[in-house]
Amino acid sequence: MSRLVVVSNRIADPRKTAAGGLAVALGQALEASGGMWFGWSGRIVEDGTPGQGEVTQQQAGAVQLVTLDLSREDHDSYYLNYSSGVLWPVLHYRLDLADFDSGGIAGYRRVNQLFAQKLKALLRPDDIVWVHDYHLIPLAAELRAMGCEQRIGFFLHVPLPPPLILAALPEHDWLMRSLFAYDLVGFQSQADVTHFERYASDELQAQWVGQHGWRAFGKTLQVQAFPIGIDVDEFQALAEGKDARDMLTQLRSDYARRRLLVGVERMDYSKGLPQRLKAFRTLLQNYPENQGSATLIQIASPSRESVDAYAALRAELESLSGAINGEHGELDWMPLRYIHRNVARKRLPALYRAAAVALVTPLRDGMNLVAKEYVAAQDPDDPGVLVLSRFAGAAEQMKEALLVNPYDTARTAETIQRALQMPLAERQQRHQALLARLRAQDVHWWRERFLRALQATQETEKEP
Numbered sequence: 281m282s283r284l285v286v287v288s289n290r291i292a293d294p295r296k297t298a299a300g301g302l303a304v305a306l307g308q309a310l311e312a313s314g315g316m317w318f319g320w321s322g323r324i325v326e327d328g329t330p331g332q333g334e335v336t337q338q339q340a341g342a343v344q345l346v347t348l349d350l351s352r353e354d355h356d357s358y359y360l361n362y363s364s365g366v367l368w369p370v371l372h373y374r375l376d377l378a379d380f381d382s383g384g385i386a387g388y389r390r391v392n393q394l395f396a397q398k399l400k401a402l403l404r405p406d407d408i409v410w411v412h413d414y415h416l417i418p419l420a421a422e423l424r425a426m427g428c429e430q431r432i433g434f435f436l437h438v439p440l441p442p443p444l445i446l447a448a449l450p451e452h453d454w455l456m457r458s459l460f461a462y463d464l465v466g467f468q469s470q471a472d473v474t475h476f477e478r479y480a481s482d483e484l485q486a487q488w489v490g491q492h493g494w495r496a497f498g499k500t501l502q503v504q505a506f507p508i509g510i511d512v513d514e515f516q517a518l519a520e521g522k523d524a525r526d527m528l529t530q531l532r533s534d535y536a537r538r539r540l541l542v543g544v545e546r547m548d549y550s551k552g553l554p555q556r557l558k559a560f561r562t563l564l565q566n567y568p569e570n571q572g573s574a575t576l577i578q579i580a581s582p583s584r585e586s587v588d589a590y591a592a593l594r595a596e597l598e599s600l601s602g603a604i605n606g607e608h609g610e611l612d613w614m615p616l617r618y619i620h621r622n623v624a625r626k627r628l629p630a631l632y633r634a635a636a637v638a639l640v641t642p643l644r645d646g647m648n649l650v651a652k653e654y655v656a657a658q659d660p661d662d663p664g665v666l667v668l669s670r671f672a673g674a675a676e677q678m679k680e681a682l683l684v685n686p687y688d689t690a691r692t693a694e695t696i697q698r699a700l701q702m703p704l705a706e707r708q709q710r711h712q713a714l715l716a717r718l719r720a721q722d723v724h725w726w727r728e729r730f731l732r733a734l735q736a737t738q739e740t741e742k743e744p
């Protein structure tokens with residue numbers, strides 16, 4: 281059987297905590313199949329030479345972790361300036377936050393070449409290579425230029441915006457062409473696939489050849505939606521663990537006479553945090569019965585703090601949360617518990633289960649795994665309600681959640697109130713439908729569907 285080689289910028293020991301959907305999902309997917317996981321070590325060599333880096337190997341259960349150090353210059357230009365400072369905002373429809381003049385593109389190309397060079401030395405001819413996310417879009421093109429003929433698939437964890445937004449990227453043509461070096465490209469949602477198809481036909485003059493195939497530059501590329509899932513059993517087992525049970529008991533006693541709401545994410549402007557806090561404030565103002573009762577625990581873990589837009593967001597959230605507690609807090613109750621720290625993964629299920637309502641209201645999100653984890657953690661006999669942004673990829677699969685437009689503060693507040701008041705039978709019905717789909721379309725289904733489709737391209741391409 282072929283070996284699976286997964287490549288991503290961020291990697292994590294699958295047996296440890298990781299904040300970020302990619303590391304969590306890939307850890308779970310790889311643990312099941314074994315294989316190699318290749319990526320950045322997380323180490324920055326202050327006086328390192330650009331385009332060079334040391335490789336370290338270690339075994340983590342069934343997974344061989346192979347990591348690459350980056351020089352300070354490479355890290356800053358490839359990861360901070362281009363991936364986080366240009367690609368992330370553009371892919372999340374935030375042209376206003378993209379720093380197109382940062383000059384990071386040279387480092388982005390250089391690090392993709394470095395990844396290709398180091399990876400090529402480790403590849404076997406029958407490996408199946410699966411590349412992840414926007415940091416590594418040109419990786420297959422680099423590997424092909426070095427003579428690699430293995431099947432190579434790519435999965436984009438974040439959204440792909442419509443062509444006219446993508447076109448604001450000075451390098452959009454080069455980046456989108458380089459996708460044709462892959463055999464299969466997967467997106468999170470049907471909306472993303474539609475945007476790709478419009479781009480491919482209008483900008484690249486690619487031809488639709490049926491069966492998910494697009495032909496251009498002498499190559500057929502398969503393109504499909506593969507919505508990522510979670511490991512439902514693993515998450516439910518986590519909920520049964522001692523840490524989670526102890527924490528649940530504590531939360532239930534602390535909030536016995538109150539209603540708990542929860543939000544959990546990396547602190548990122550794509551997550552709609554200021555809009556969410558404003559909707560919560562409107563809830564307290566418009567529905568006074570929540571005064572003294574509704575309590576939002578908002579966890580926003582530190583992320584990409586040396587990128588300016590993130591520092592600005594932190595300042596905004598600190599001021600907004602202070603204002604809300606100042607306006608509504610009482611001597612024995614604060615409406616908002618805002619925590620700018622990581623929470624151990626094993627404690628998340630208790631937080632989710634104790635909360636009557638989860639607020640998952642990104643302005644844009646490729647998928648959003650927190651929405652799925654919240655549903656998996658609920659008690660089926662007395663489940664909480666998920667309030668979900670229609671702009672999260674998860675909304676395509678989770679129609680039984682209460683869908684909101686996070687820009688519409690008053691309607692979002694109204695929907696949160698509806699969630700808090702939802703009768704038990706309706707909560708159970710919605711939860712049952714959501715959980716059934718979560719189980720059917722879990723992280724293993726995602727991995728198997730993608731790899732099956734990648735294998736199938738091999739057969740197609742070999743036809744005369």
Ligand code: ADP
Binds near residue numbers: 300301302628
């Ligand atoms: P993204 O990939 O943009 O960070 P997702 O919602 O898809 O967003 O995935 C986030 C993952 O990281 C989830 O598995 C979630 O449980 C975890 N996570 C997010 N924020 C935190 C946090 N503050 N503490 C612990 N885990 C977190």
Ligand code: F6P
Binds near residue numbers: 583
């Ligand atoms: O899931 C989207 C994503 O951008 C991943 O690629 C990334 O690993 C994660 O969010 C966390 O971000 P970062 O790696 O920049 O800390």
